[in-house]
Amino acid sequence: MKKSDSRRLTIKDLAKELNLSSSTISRVLSNNPRISEATKKLVNDKVKELGFSLDPIASSFRSKKTKSIGVVAPRIDVDFHSKVISGIEDYASELGYQITIFQSKDSYIKEKEILKLLETSLAAGIIICPSLETQKVDHLKKVIKSNIPLVLYDRPIENLDTNIVCINDYQASYDATKHLINTGCKRIAHISGNLNVNIFNKRFEGYKAALVDNDLEFEDALLYQTHNLSYQEGLVAAEKLSKLKNPIDGIVCANDYTASAAVQLFKKLNISIPENISIIGFSNYPISTIIEPNISTIDDNAYYMGNIAAKILIQQIEDKFQKKIDHQEILVKTDLIIRDSTKKVKK
Amino acid sequence: MKKSDSRRLTIKDLAKELNLSSSTISRVLSNNPRISEATKKLVNDKVKELGFSLDPIASSFRSKKTKSIGVVAPRIDVDFHSKVISGIEDYASELGYQITIFQSKDSYIKEKEILKLLETSLAAGIIICPSLETQKVDHLKKVIKSNIPLVLYDRPIENLDTNIVCINDYQASYDATKHLINTGCKRIAHISGNLNVNIFNKRFEGYKAALVDNDLEFEDALLYQTHNLSYQEGLVAAEKLSKLKNPIDGIVCANDYTASAAVQLFKKLNISIPENISIIGFSNYPISTIIEPNISTIDDNAYYMGNIAAKILIQQIEDKFQKKIDHQEILVKTDLIIRDSTKKVKK
DNA sequence: TTTTATTGTGCAAACATTTGCACAATAAAA
DNA sequence: TTTTATTGTGCAAATGTTTGCACAATAAAA
Numbered sequence: 001m002k003k004s005d006s007r008r009l010t011i012k013d014l015a016k017e018l019n020l021s022s023s024t025i026s027r028v029l030s031n032n033p034r035i036s037e038a039t040k041k042l043v044n045d046k047v048k049e050l051g052f053s054l055d056p057i058a059s060s061f062r063s064k065k066t067k068s069i070g071v072v073a074p075r076i077d078v079d080f081h082s083k084v085i086s087g088i089e090d091y092a093s094e095l096g097y098q099i100t101i102f103q104s105k106d107s108y109i110k111e112k113e114i115l116k117l118l119e120t121s122l123a124a125g126i127i128i129c130p131s132l133e134t135q136k137v138d139h140l141k142k143v144i145k146s147n148i149p150l151v152l153y154d155r156p157i158e159n160l161d162t163n164i165v166c167i168n169d170y171q172a173s174y175d176a177t178k179h180l181i182n183t184g185c186k187r188i189a190h191i192s193g194n195l196n197v198n199i200f201n202k203r204f205e206g207y208k209a210a211l212v213d214n215d216l217e218f219e220d221a222l223l224y225q226t227h228n229l230s231y232q233e234g235l236v237a238a239e240k241l242s243k244l245k246n247p248i249d250g251i252v253c254a255n256d257y258t259a260s261a262a263v264q265l266f267k268k269l270n271i272s273i274p275e276n277i278s279i280i281g282f283s284n285y286p287i288s289t290i291i292e293p294n295i296s297t298i299d300d301n302a303y304y305m306g307n308i309a310a311k312i313l314i315q316q317i318e319d320k321f322q323k324k325i326d327h328q329e330i331l332v333k334t335d336l337i338i339r340d341s342t343k344k345v346k347k
Numbered sequence: 348m349k350k351s352d353s354r355r356l357t358i359k360d361l362a363k364e365l366n367l368s369s370s371t372i373s374r375v376l377s378n379n380p381r382i383s384e385a386t387k388k389l390v391n392d393k394v395k396e397l398g399f400s401l402d403p404i405a406s407s408f409r410s411k412k413t414k415s416i417g418v419v420a421p422r423i424d425v426d427f428h429s430k431v432i433s434g435i436e437d438y439a440s441e442l443g444y445q446i447t448i449f450q451s452k453d454s455y456i457k458e459k460e461i462l463k464l465l466e467t468s469l470a471a472g473i474i475i476c477p478s479l480e481t482q483k484v485d486h487l488k489k490v491i492k493s494n495i496p497l498v499l500y501d502r503p504i505e506n507l508d509t510n511i512v513c514i515n516d517y518q519a520s521y522d523a524t525k526h527l528i529n530t531g532c533k534r535i536a537h538i539s540g541n542l543n544v545n546i547f548n549k550r551f552e553g554y555k556a557a558l559v560d561n562d563l564e565f566e567d568a569l570l571y572q573t574h575n576l577s578y579q580e581g582l583v584a585a586e587k588l589s590k591l592k593n594p595i596d597g598i599v600c601a602n603d604y605t606a607s608a609a610v611q612l613f614k615k616l617n618i619s620i621p622e623n624i625s626i627i628g629f630s631n632y633p634i635s636t637i638i639e640p641n642i643s644t645i646d647d648n649a650y651y652m653g654n655i656a657a658k659i660l661i662q663q664i665e666d667k668f669q670k671k672i673d674h675q676e677i678l679v680k681t682d683l684i685i686r687d688s689t690k691k692v693k694k
Numbered sequence: 695t696t697t698t699a700t701t702g703t704g705c706a707a708a709c710a711t712t713t714g715c716a717c718a719a720t721a722a723a724a
Numbered sequence: 725t726t727t728t729a730t731t732g733t734g735c736a737a738a739t740g741t742t743t744g745c746a747c748a749a750t751a752a753a754a
Contacts, residue, residue: 010710021734026712036732056468058710061408062739068447075433077650082429086422089450098469100415100447103436121403122445231637260637287634290578290607303424357740368704373742383702405740409709 009052018046029054069313070123072102072114074131079285080302081129084153087306088127095314097124108133115139118148125149125313130157132197149316153309156198156329163316165309165330169199172298172334173206176280177252179296179336181214183343185250185278189222191237191258193229200254203282207252222248229254234261242269249277250342256281256288259295263341278342293340305332356399365393376401416660417470419449419461421478426632427649428476431500434653435474442661444471455480462486465495472496472660477504479544496663500656503545503676510663512656512677516546519645519681520553523627524599526643526683528561530690532597532625536569538584538605540576547601550629554599569595576601581608589616596624597689603628603635606642610688625689640687652679 011025018025020039027035028043046052060066069092073081089099100122104111111131118126119142126148130140137160143150144162152164180188190207193200204223211218224240226233234253238261241248253259259281266277273279273293281288281297288295308330338344358372365372367386374382375390393399407413416439420428436446447469451458458478465473466489473495477487484507490497491509499511527535537554540547551570558565571587573580581600585608588595600606606628610620618624620640628635628644635642655677685691 008710012710022711023713023735024733026710027733030712034732039732053467055710057404057408057413059712061404061709061741062711062713064739066404076423076436077426077429077433079424079426079429082424082426085448086424086450089423089448093449098447098449100445101432101436102440102445103433120400257637264637264639287637290604290611290634291637292611355740359740369741370705370743371703373740374703377742381702386702402740406742408711408739409741409743411709 008055009050011054014043014046014050014052018042066122066124067096068098068100068122068124069310070100070102070114070118070126070128072104072111072118072126072128074106074129075103076101080154080283080300083302084129084306084309087303087308088310089306090303091307091310092314097310097314104131106131106133108135112139115143119143119146123148125151125317127151127153127309127313129154149313151309151313151316153305154199161327163312163327163330165305165312165332166199167300167305167334168331169202170206170209171331172282172300172336173203173252173254174210175206175334175336176282176296176298177207177210178214179338179345180250180252180278180280180342181210181216182345183274183278185343186216187222187246187248188216188250188252189224189241189244189248191229191234191241191251191253191262192223192225193254194227195225203254226254226258229258231257231261234258235265238262238265242266242271251277251279253279253281255283256285256295256297259297259341260287260291263291263293263295273341274343280342284337288339291341296339296342297337299335299337301332301334308332355402356397358401361390361393361397361399365389413469413471414443415445415447415469415471416657417447417449417461417465417473417475419451419458419465419473419475421453421476422450423448427501427630427647430649431476431653431656434650434655435657436653437650438654438657439661444657444661451478453478453480455482459486462490466490466493470495472498472664474498474500474656474660476501496660498656498660498663500652501546508674510659510674510677512652512659512679513546514647514652514681515678516549517553517556518678519629519647519683520550520599520601521557522553522681522683523629523643523645524554524557525561526685526692527597527599527625527627527689528557528563529692530621530625532690533563534569534593534595535563535597535599536571536588536591536595538576538581538588538598538600538609539570539572540601541574542572550601573601573605576605578604578608581605582612585609585612589613589618598624598626600626600628602630603632603642603644606644606688607634607638610638610640610642620688621690627689631684635686638688643686643689644684646682646684648679648681655679 011022014025015022025043028040071085071088076082076085092099102114104114108131111134126143137157140160150162152162154166156164156166190204192204195201195204208218221244224237226237234257251262253262259279262279263273266273271277281295284297284299288297358369361372362369372390375387418432418435423429423432439446449461451461455478458481473490484504487507497509499509501513503511503513537551539551542548542551555565568591571584573584581604598609600609606626609626613620613624620626628642631644631646635644
């Protein structure tokens, strides 16, 4: 004969219904071992019957814990980041966490604001790809100090005591270059991104190391550094490289846009791919399967990277008061994808 | 001489500091008109000095309101959706709302679970692109009934009393077709998506209407229906269309992948574009600027669509107890982007 | 001057849950 | 049997904010 107000069901209603105390209900719901199996069943059945669920806000309020993970990316409409976030969401939602997203737009100021907001309360943990502008890291240190688990992805920052998950750019680029060498290329160029950026520098280093390890000579003329690896820049780079007096027979590109450009430019010059020149890209963008010939590339497993980032973050969250995990740099493996723009390895 | 525990600052601490009551602090923070300008300044200064901020959880707990918007997309690593979400985030974060994302993976079951979770508490409002599987809409109706503002995007659902923002697929496709006609095409084919899907049907209808409005004849042979508009299917479609006894001089494609395929196939057949055949795509994928010749297309303004969705949702949230807004279908305008794959309009 | 309206502030309750502590009941050990 | 340990449950406090109501002080109206 209750007032049939449509207020949400609380733990107290359940308690009254079952002649138990709210504490008991609460403990059943958190699976407290002190509760007997009999009452657990009793309560759980009622919970199902009434479709009851805890008020997460009240719960967070009292326990000072949330189930929300803050993810801050430079922007989410970039293929790579959207894949990482997808990987994070899939893993985290499985464990009952929610993902709240923020875009720093690669602005240091904005990144600071976002982190302040996240510290303020709502985050059980934070996964972040630092903005390109970010040089100072006080805001990140503050997060760490305030004991909020933090995981970086994609862009490493030196001297920061936290977990980071990224790919092994050096190795991936080395592998790509090695692949060209294995197929018989003798003079291989590199179209790079901005060499002041950590990951592009490593890609360059990997390329160079593969050359010297295989007794091929590197010379400055083989390197074309672009500003932002755009398709347009790729065209310019390829054109320049095509005019070398000592002609090249392979190009390792730091992404698939420049690789696409190179492919199209050499086609226009009637230099056939891969017979006369092999071209390999990086990142496995959709375009690499559409350009003719399809472009060999390195898959960076962005989705998987998100998975891992979520995994180690949640580990930290849940172990927070137990053993302090030592922080580590996790290198996600990359895959060499061989398509038509590089010659096949002769067996 | 306080205990220097590192517990977060509360409204009470501020109150003590200033010899005021917590109520006053609270009212200053919510800009209550009953508070004098003098005390407002006093409090606000202190707030800045100490870097104080309300505990959003406690606040939500008491007020039963949150600042969190749930966004559920089929998947977030699809170009279109990631752009929409980016648009939502930009607009909403400006107004102090956070975005929590969920992926339905186009599964009806998962979608239902997600909505139940969102109803359970945390959402001030919900923006959703319904899964392809979704036929029954009880779960959506439940959200509406429970008075949580709801906005659909991209995929309309009939007979659902809520706001929806999408593009005018009919009109956009009409415009694309009209563009070909304006440049002199007389026999125009259409590569369509699955015609059982609302938006692809509308694109087809728009195409057909443009033909008849301009005294061009439509015949079944001009329509090639694909299953999922993949690049591969595009190749098959283009090949079939290239063999028509009565040759075509234009193709309207329902996306840019099939358009890319068509361009590449006709190039291979040495049928020059746009001289002998004009090809136009849909959605303005990155690839459309890379394929040679660059592909004319329809830009769907996904980012802007997210903006609008966020805008009308937040309107609803904040007007919740005031005037009941009537629900509307908002059609985001699309842009015809003319590139090299279609002839220029002769002036 | 008295009455009435207005302005600015404080009191205290309420929100739904979690958790330390207490305690009764039962089981195990002495 | 008495003592001690174990098991299962309840009591009540605490969490930080918001808000209806009360009330004092001042201003305006009578």
